[in-house]
Amino acid sequence: xxxxxxxxxxxxxxxxxxxxxxxxxxxxxxxxxxxxxGEFVGIMGASGSGKTTLLNMLSTLDTPTKGDVIVNGHxxxxxxxxQLADFRAQEVGFIFQDFNLxxxxxxxxxxxxxxxxxxxxxxxMDQAIHEVAETLSIADLxxxxxxxxxxxxxxxxxxxxxxxxxxxxxxxxxxxxALDSTSARxxxxxxxTINQKQAMSVLxxxxxxxxxxxxxxxxxxxxxxxxxxxxxxxxxxxxxxQQILNELGTFNE
Amino acid sequence: xxxxxxxxxxxxxxxxYLVLLAGLTMSAAIFYMxxxxxxxxxxxxxxxxxxxxxxxxxxxxxxxxxxxxxxxxYANSFLLSMRQHDYGLFMMxxxxxxxxxxxxxxxxxxLGAIATAIGIGLGLLMSKFLVGFLLNMLGxxxxxxxxxxxxxxxxxxxxxxxxxxxxxxxxxxxLTRTTVLKLLHxxxxxxxxxxxxxxxxxxxxxxxxxxxxxxxxxxxxxTLQMTAIPLALVTITLGTYLLFRATILVIIRxxxxxxxxxxxxxxxxxGQLNFRVHNYTRMLTxxxxxxxxxxxxxxxxxxxxxxxxxxxxxxxxxxxxxxDKTPAEQKLMDQLHVAYTATYTQKRxxxxxxxxxxxxxxxxxEQQRYKKSGQPxxxxxxxxxxxxxxxxxxxxxxxxxxxxKVGAYTPKILSAEQFAKQTGKTVTVTTIRxxxxxxxxxxxKQLNKLExxxxxxxxxxxxxxxxxxxMMNAFFGGLEFMGYFLGIAFLAMLASCLMFKILSGAPGDQxxxxxxxxVGVRQNLMRWGxxxxxxxxxLIPGIMGVIDVLFGLQxxxxxxxxxxxxxxxxxxxxxxxxxxxxxxxxxxxALYWRIVLPKTTTD
Numbered sequence: 001x002x003x004x005x006x007x008x009x010x011x012x013x014x015x016x017x018x019x020x021x022x023x024x025x026x027x028x029x030x031x032x033x034x035x036x037x038g039e040f041v042g043i044m045g046a047s048g049s050g051k052t053t054l055l056n057m058l059s060t061l062d063t064p065t066k067g068d069v070i071v072n073g074h075x076x077x078x079x080x081x082x083q084l085a086d087f088r089a090q091e092v093g094f095i096f097q098d099f100n101l102x103x104x105x106x107x108x109x110x111x112x113x114x115x116x117x118x119x120x121x122x123x124x125m126d127q128a129i130h131e132v133a134e135t136l137s138i139a140d141l142x143x144x145x146x147x148x149x150x151x152x153x154x155x156x157x158x159x160x161x162x163x164x165x166x167x168x169x170x171x172x173x174x175x176x177x178a179l180d181s182t183s184a185r186x187x188x189x190x191x192x193t194i195n196q197k198q199a200m201s202v203l204x205x206x207x208x209x210x211x212x213x214x215x216x217x218x219x220x221x222x223x224x225x226x227x228x229x230x231x232x233x234x235x236x237x238x239x240x241x242q243q244i245l246n247e248l249g250t251f252n253e
Numbered sequence: 254x255x256x257x258x259x260x261x262x263x264x265x266x267x268x269x270y271l272v273l274l275a276g277l278t279m280s281a282a283i284f285y286m287x288x289x290x291x292x293x294x295x296x297x298x299x300x301x302x303x304x305x306x307x308x309x310x311x312x313x314x315x316x317x318x319x320x321x322x323x324x325x326x327y328a329n330s331f332l333l334s335m336r337q338h339d340y341g342l343f344m345m346x347x348x349x350x351x352x353x354x355x356x357x358x359x360x361x362x363x364l365g366a367i368a369t370a371i372g373i374g375l376g377l378l379m380s381k382f383l384v385g386f387l388l389n390m391l392g393x394x395x396x397x398x399x400x401x402x403x404x405x406x407x408x409x410x411x412x413x414x415x416x417x418x419x420x421x422x423x424x425x426x427x428l429t430r431t432t433v434l435k436l437l438h439x440x441x442x443x444x445x446x447x448x449x450x451x452x453x454x455x456x457x458x459x460x461x462x463x464x465x466x467x468x469x470x471x472x473x474x475x476t477l478q479m480t481a482i483p484l485a486l487v488t489i490t491l492g493t494y495l496l497f498r499a500t501i502l503v504i505i506r507x508x509x510x511x512x513x514x515x516x517x518x519x520x521x522x523x524g525q526l527n528f529r530v531h532n533y534t535r536m537l538t539x540x541x542x543x544x545x546x547x548x549x550x551x552x553x554x555x556x557x558x559x560x561x562x563x564x565x566x567x568x569x570x571x572x573x574x575x576x577d578k579t580p581a582e583q584k585l586m587d588q589l590h591v592a593y594t595a596t597y598t599q600k601r602x603x604x605x606x607x608x609x610x611x612x613x614x615x616x617x618x619e620q621q622r623y624k625k626s627g628q629p630x631x632x633x634x635x636x637x638x639x640x641x642x643x644x645x646x647x648x649x650x651x652x653x654x655x656x657x658k659v660g661a662y663t664p665k666i667l668s669a670e671q672f673a674k675q676t677g678k679t680v681t682v683t684t685i686r687x688x689x690x691x692x693x694x695x696x697x698k699q700l701n702k703l704e705x706x707x708x709x710x711x712x713x714x715x716x717x718x719x720x721x722x723x724m725m726n727a728f729f730g731g732l733e734f735m736g737y738f739l740g741i742a743f744l745a746m747l748a749s750c751l752m753f754k755i756l757s758g759a760p761g762d763q764x765x766x767x768x769x770x771x772v773g774v775r776q777n778l779m780r781w782g783x784x785x786x787x788x789x790x791x792l793i794p795g796i797m798g799v800i801d802v803l804f805g806l807q808x809x810x811x812x813x814x815x816x817x818x819x820x821x822x823x824x825x826x827x828x829x830x831x832x833x834x835x836x837x838x839x840x841x842x843a844l845y846w847r848i849v850l851p852k853t854t855t856d
Contacts, residue, residue, distance in 0.1 A: 059771075061771060082775045082776070082777070085770075085773050085774060085775040085776065086773065086775065087773065088771070088772065089772065089773025089774065090773070092773070094771060094772065096771075100771065100772075101768075102521065102524065102765055102768060102769075103528075103765075104521070104524035104525050104528035104765070105520065105521060105524040106524075109509075109520045109521075109524060112515060112520065113520070113521070113772060114772065114773070115515075116515050116516060116517055116518070116519070116520055117517060117518075117772075117773065117774060119516060119517065120515075121512075122512035122515040122516075125515050161772075
């Protein structure tokens with residue numbers, strides 16, 4: 001699958017915690033998978049299965065013990081210091097469970113941050129912010145501070161910040177984890193729209209079958225290994241949801 | 254069990270505690286040193302010759318107490334900000350409020366007691382060595398000064414322990430009134446100050462009016478007398494506070510809408526400042542006042558130090574006069590940087606002292622002009638022998654060469670032949686004017702001592718500018734010393750205040766910088782951002798403080814009459830002071846970086 005249209009390519013990834021002379025713990029064991037451009041992929045697993053560790057490796061927040069991670073042609077395991085920071089700033093968009101918005105900045109300033117880091121001209125920046133705000137229907141919230149927003153609104157602002165600079169991949173770490181079901185559904189619909197309209201690849205880490213049912217393909221991870229894979233194919237979301245539940249039933253036995 | 258947990262929590266943050274403890278210890282030590290001076294009546298009586306000096310001491314004590322209160326308040330809030338998460342956790346785990354309350358109370362009090370005890374010990378040592386060193390450096394001698402002074406120890410202990418009990422109670426009340434959830438998420442609350450243009454305008458105008466009144470009061474100290482200082486303190490404090498409130502927020506808001514704010518971390522920087530400055534207004538006001546007082550005190554101290562020799566220069570046409578020099582004295586004289594020297598032979602008979610006209614013609618006596626106001630001018634001149642005979646023999650400097658009481662001998666000038674025939678006790682006298690008193694201070698001191706051992710000095714006057722300098726030094730030395738001492742004490746406290754206030758915001762920032770790190774901000778960019786943010790917080794009170802000093806020095810005009818001036822040579826003093834301030838800034842910055850910056854991920 002290593003073609004020009006592959007956005008993420010992971011080979012033989014391993015992560016071991018603990019020093020050589022101490023008791024070691026293998027969080028990830030020989031992980032291999034890839035994400036094609038424009039794909040919406042979910043990674044599912046119970047807590048402690050290693051899914052957050054995996055996401056941290058992909059997003060360069062943590063370094064693997066062994067193996068390669070290639071994102072949009074860059075081998076992130078070979079990067080150091082500023083390269084890593086720049087990579088995160090330019091190639092990856094993040095949505096976190098706890099929003100990670102800066103409460104000292106307005107929504108607009110929060111969204112503009114990735115562009116400001118790039119040194120984008122202020123006019124271009126304003127335009128980009130307003131475009132993305134329209135897409136996520138938060139145009140009327142731009143002047144507000146995070147403390148004045150609801151959870152769902154905060155997460156939409158965070159999503160806007162994640163895609164405003166057109167990263168090659170959008171990564172979400174339980175983005176609906178702190179949201180009520182209505183807000184969660186809205187956000188997942190938005191992610192689907194972004195995925196389809198802007199052909200942006202999305203990688204979603206979750207333990208929630210409902211969130212996962214929005215994906216096109218799901219990788220199940222257990223004890224640091226990819227156990228099985230589900231493809232949505234042409235089924236509708238409800239049928240896929242049922243399939244995921246069934247799979248989880250057998251997977252977790 | 255809870256005690257153990259608390260102890261473990263402290264162990265984990267021992268470096269932060271060390272900073273806190275060091276700051277509190279320093280503060281207690283400084284307070285002890287000041288209390289040692291201020292409460293020692295014998296010392297004040299012996300040294301505070303100028304009536305204003307005891308007044309200044311009184312205000313100094315009150316100010317130092319006020320500052321100590323504020324200082325402990327900030328230190329306490331730093332402590333609380335470090336601990337409240339842990340306290341919240343204990344409560345969540347089921348500890349009763351009462352138990353946690355006891356813990357809080359004890360922790361604060363124990364920390365305070367340790368700091369006070371070490372502080373007094375350190376204060377004793379510092380009184381012994383630092384004060385001695387300072388006096389030595391300034392060439393001063395102050396009577397009745399001892400390192401150990403029991404009333405000062407008691408005053409320091411009572412004040413500090415009292416304040417810590419208050420702080421403990423305050424912590425207790427605050428903790429028992431906040432909910433567990435709030436404690437756990439204490440750093441996630443945000444308040445955004447609102448800008449109200451009309452109110453802001455009134456505040457700004459009032460601020461400037463108050464500042465103007467304060468500055469005027471300082472300049473008019475001669476007419477206002479005692480009321481000038483308290484009036485200025487109140488109005489300048491109010492004025493600064495209002496001005497800060499009115500302007501800083503508006504400036505930040507204005508900048509936020511510019512294109513500049515949309516580059517790199519600038520927007521974040523402005524957001525942070527906007528977020529903080531409102532909270533910080535009070536602290537910035539106090540710090541700017543402290544800055545002004547520290548800088549003002551040091552400027553006045555160094556003003557006296559630098560200008561006393563200059564003033565003394567006008568007190569004599571020669572620096573020193575040596576009678577019948579010995580070989581030991583000659584050796585010392587060879588070390589001097591001589592600008593003008595002359596040697597005359599005297600013959601004393603009855604009430605008259607005779608001089609040789611030839612010597613006076615060859616080495617004319619330098620004289621001083623007087624201004625219309627009666628002030629001596631630094632400019633020197635010589636006369637022809639004829640003119641000198643007419644008026645010059647009445648010159649005080651010349652008269653003083655005869656030794657004994659002024660007027661005890663009448664000088665008379667004889668021709669060389671007559672002088673040779675004249676009987677009487679023969680004495681040679683050498684007058685030396687050095688280029689710079691300050692430069693030759695050491696040999697001059699020894700020469701003066703030797704001269705005074707052999708010849709009883711005149712009781713009612715000084716001979717030469719060096720003796721003039723010694724007299725003035727004894728007179729103004731107390732002021733000079735106090736200036737330096739208070740300056741250093743205020744600087745130490747102000748910087749620690751600023752440091753604690755800023756550091757107490759650090760735990761909250763930790764999270765913000767962690768977010769920036771995740772979003773992909775380069776480490777260097779974050780470093781710079783922090784440097785700028787803290788730099789601005791240091792800069793604002795610095796600028797205001799300098800302005801305060803420039804106006805405030807007016808107050809010392811009556812005490813530093815021409816040719817002295819409180820403004821003379823302030824440049825170098827300012828530079829040294831600002832240098833010290835910058836060092837404090839760098840220390841704060843380094844600590845902040847250590848607390849806030851996320852560790853880069855490696856395994």
